[in-house]
Amino acid sequence: xxxxxxxxxxxxxxxxxxxxxxxxxxxxxxxxxxxxxxxxxxxxxxxxxxxxxxxxxxxxxxxxxxxxxxxxxxxxxxxxxxxxxxxxxxxxxxxxxxxxxxxxxxxxxxxxxxxxxxxxxxxxxxxxxxxxxxxxxxxxxxxxxxxxxxxxx
Amino acid sequence: xxxxxxxxxxxxxxxxxxxxxxxxxxxxxxxxxxxxxxxxxxxxxxxxxxxxxxxxxxxxxxxxxxxxxxxxxxxxxxxxxxxxxxxxxxxxxxxxxxxxxxxxxxxxxxxxxxxxxxxxxxxxxxxxxxxxxxxxxxxxxxxxxxxxxxxxxxxxxxxxxxxxxxxxxxxxxxxxxxxxxxxxxxxxxxxxxxxxxxxxxxxxxxxxxxxxxxxxxxxxxxxxxxxxxxxxxxxxxxxxxxxxxxxxxxxxxxxxxxxxxxxxxxxxxxxxxxxxxxxxxxxxxxxxxxxxxxxxxxxxxxxxxxxxxxxxxxxxxxxxxxxxxxxxxxxxxxxxxxxxxxxxxxxxxxxxxxxxxxxxxxxxxxxxxxxxxxxxxxxxx
Numbered sequence: 001x002x003x004x005x006x007x008x009x010x011x012x013x014x015x016x017x018x019x020x021x022x023x024x025x026x027x028x029x030x031x032x033x034x035x036x037x038x039x040x041x042x043x044x045x046x047x048x049x050x051x052x053x054x055x056x057x058x059x060x061x062x063x064x065x066x067x068x069x070x071x072x073x074x075x076x077x078x079x080x081x082x083x084x085x086x087x088x089x090x091x092x093x094x095x096x097x098x099x100x101x102x103x104x105x106x107x108x109x110x111x112x113x114x115x116x117x118x119x120x121x122x123x124x125x126x127x128x129x130x131x132x133x134x135x136x137x138x139x140x141x142x143x144x145x146x147x148x149x150x151x152x153x
Numbered sequence: 154x155x156x157x158x159x160x161x162x163x164x165x166x167x168x169x170x171x172x173x174x175x176x177x178x179x180x181x182x183x184x185x186x187x188x189x190x191x192x193x194x195x196x197x198x199x200x201x202x203x204x205x206x207x208x209x210x211x212x213x214x215x216x217x218x219x220x221x222x223x224x225x226x227x228x229x230x231x232x233x234x235x236x237x238x239x240x241x242x243x244x245x246x247x248x249x250x251x252x253x254x255x256x257x258x259x260x261x262x263x264x265x266x267x268x269x270x271x272x273x274x275x276x277x278x279x280x281x282x283x284x285x286x287x288x289x290x291x292x293x294x295x296x297x298x299x300x301x302x303x304x305x306x307x308x309x310x311x312x313x314x315x316x317x318x319x320x321x322x323x324x325x326x327x328x329x330x331x332x333x334x335x336x337x338x339x340x341x342x343x344x345x346x347x348x349x350x351x352x353x354x355x356x357x358x359x360x361x362x363x364x365x366x367x368x369x370x371x372x373x374x375x376x377x378x379x380x381x382x383x384x385x386x387x388x389x390x391x392x393x394x395x396x397x398x399x400x401x402x403x404x405x406x407x408x409x410x411x412x413x414x415x416x417x418x419x420x421x422x423x424x425x426x427x428x429x430x431x432x433x434x435x436x437x438x439x440x441x442x443x444x445x446x447x448x449x450x451x452x453x454x455x456x457x458x459x460x461x462x463x464x465x466x467x468x469x470x471x472x473x474x475x476x477x478x479x480x481x482x483x484x485x486x487x488x489x490x491x492x493x494x495x496x497x498x499x500x501x502x503x504x505x506x507x508x509x510x511x512x513x514x515x516x517x518x519x520x521x522x523x524x525x526x527x528x529x530x531x532x533x534x
Contacts (some may be wrong), residue, residue: 051248065179135267
């Protein structure tokens with residue numbers, strides 16, 4: 001894959017109450033942002049675990065974004081504080097595995113920040129394009145999971 | 154496929170005596186699970202039925218049943234092979250921690266990975282590039298990070314091991330791009346990814362030119378010593394656990410001593426699988442001031458720490474762990490010594506379990522690794 005036509009695959013975990021609604025606001029406002037992201041809605045950013053992010057990387061994601069409500073805004077009061085704890089662990093694991101730090105990002109986006117959401121995605125896609133395809137994309141015969149197996153059929 | 158597995162593991166010799174169920178730690182706490190049941194199912198039912206059996210994933214592969222079996226049914230091998238077939242048939246199996254540890258292992262199969270895993274080697278610890286010894290660290294850096302919330306401090310084991318090796322005059326090599334040994338992938342049926350890790354590690358070891366490998370983890374020990382040669386043919390290195398290495402080096406090290414009562418948890422891979430019972434005890438007894446107390450069920454009868462291969466952690470594992478911790482405490486020991494980083498993680502997790510504040514006192518006992526105990530006794534800065 002050459003650098004020029006590299007289309008990054010990015011997984012975004014967004015919380016139900018703020019970030020996902022923020023993405024919705026961007027959509028309602030007809031704001032353009034790159035189509036490289038796959039949005040996964042979770043009930044709270046505190047629900048996201050290191051396993052989610054690692055699984056995304058394992059399956060060949062070029063970047064992962066972890067997003068939730070601003071501090072004080074969490075629907076479950078302290079969910080995003082939990083998210084920070086889990087994010088720190090994930091960040092260290094990802095660094096240890098030799099995956100570039102640009103590929104993982106934690107962002108707080110509120111339901112009203114549609115514009116900011118579009119900007120963030122634009123910025124993240126650019127950053128990931130700069131570091132290039134994930135080193136895990138090239139794993140030969142990679143079909144460890146059911147999802148991948150189905151795709152090949 | 155089933156006929157071959159049955160032949161290989163001698164499952165048809167099963168007499169239905171039920172001794173396996175009587176000693177199985179899982180059967181003890183979980184109604185409806187029994188090793189005998191799985192053997193009988195394998196022999197009598199269709200392939201599909203056996204592979205969908207949930208009990209397949211409960212087994213700890215601790216080998217209690219196999220050791221007591223009068224007909225010599227290779228139960229752990231049966232579980233391993235059946236899990237392999239189940240994975241091939243598209244079964245997901247089970248995973249604890251949202252599959253994070255499985256993902257870490259699978260990510261490590263990528264050939265071009267450049268890991269950043271040497272940060273733990275502080276300046277007072279010495280390694281070299283041409284020693285005939287090699288220290289195989291295993292997943293300790295990852296465990297240390299992942300289990301930081303229960304304060305597993307797995308890297309203490311690595312630092313203590315290196316310190317002890319340095320004091321006994323060895324400055325071992327450490328591979329910068331070492332991968333997970335693949336033990337857990339092997340025992341949860343992912344043979345394909347296990348093979349990739351094995352190949353990579355054997356190549357890396359060959360590149361270093363080291364002939365003697367020291368591990369601080371019994372699972373790495375077993376995998377490198379038994380499973381790699383099984384898979385890839387003869388290997389030209391020798392593997393030993395740190396306690397074996399120490400058995401004739403202890404007199405060389407100056408040990409200050411430690412006034413503590415200790416007891417020992419035999420890890421299943423070190424004990425029942427590799428038959429190393431005396432070496433760790435010798436290390437503990439050699440420390441001046443340490444009073445060694447044996448648990449009621451020890452040696453070949455030691456109970457597993459309750460979880461294996463990061464697949465079967467649940468309320469039943471916690472029951473096993475609680476029981477074992479109480480047993481350790483009942484010996485009057487102040488420290489529970491383990492020789493496996495995973496035993497340590499699982500017991501520490503059981504102690505820190507939420508909502509158990511009331512019972513916390515009865516589970517409270519310090520848990521440290523054998524190498525950490527020795528490093529403490531040696532003293533210094």
